[in-house]
Amino acid sequence: MSRIVVTGANGKTGRVVVADLLEHGHEVVATDAVGPAGHLSIPELGVPLLVADLTEYGQAFEVLQGAEAVVHLANIPAPGMYTPATTFNRNTAMNANVFLAAQAAGLGRVVWSSSETTLGLPFDTPPRYAPVDEEHFPLPTTTYALSKVVGETLAREISGWSGIPFVGLRLSNVHVPADYAAVPGYWADPHARKWNLWGYVDARDVAQACRLALTATVRGATSYVIAAADTVMDRPSADLIREVFPGVPLTRELGEFETLLAIDRARDVLGYAPAHSWRDHVAP
Known part of the structure; x- marks a missing residue:
């Protein structure tokens, strides 16, 4: 048993990660x-909740005392919720302080x-190729995305200084x-949902990815696309690309409804195997 700090634990994804x-x-x-x-205690969380403002370094330091690892989910979770500068400043402060x-x-x-x-994202400008993988980076189009790019840079540098493995999960729409x-x-x-190539990920699969990332054999700072194995659409993925992004080349033959956010690296390195789909809940 390990002592793990989960930040953002009272959020949509955090609650599922804590439970897992x-x-x-x-x-x-x-x-x-x-x-x-x-x-x-929050009954549905299963453990006490420690309220802390991670934009303050001292509080971030305190909550990590005695832990072996952290699953850091706390951030403003999407663009458009706050002003662009607020989103960038708060996310960057939280990430820097926790790291x-x-x-x-x-x-x-x-x-x-x-x-x-x-x-x-959003793919108002078409991607260079599909499925989009980790090498289609960095292309931030909002201050939210930019805060994550800065976070990945921070992770790389602090990992280099400290020797701590940092695992970044490039989560799809949870x-x-x-x-x-x-x-x-x-x-x-x-x-309507071309903005992320019709991608999504089940929160339970995010929890799986977080847990696997805690013990995967990795060094330095690495990042992985974490998405469902399929898209949200009831049409073949190759047909969607041909209709909506006709000039975008496919880098391989696709399964019928295969995700266009490539999860190959997460499968190979982390052992990530998404087990949940909307198809288990809704008849196509």
């Missing part, structure tokens, strides 16, 4: 800026949420089962 780590025998310190005052505190506290591993947006009822509404207009 507890199920697999880890001790979890759950922290978030949002929650009841003090060290109080530097991990070095100071002597943690053995940092797993953190980067983003698919670093790859060029869904929980309650979100899947909306999926059939995407099918009529293939342009």
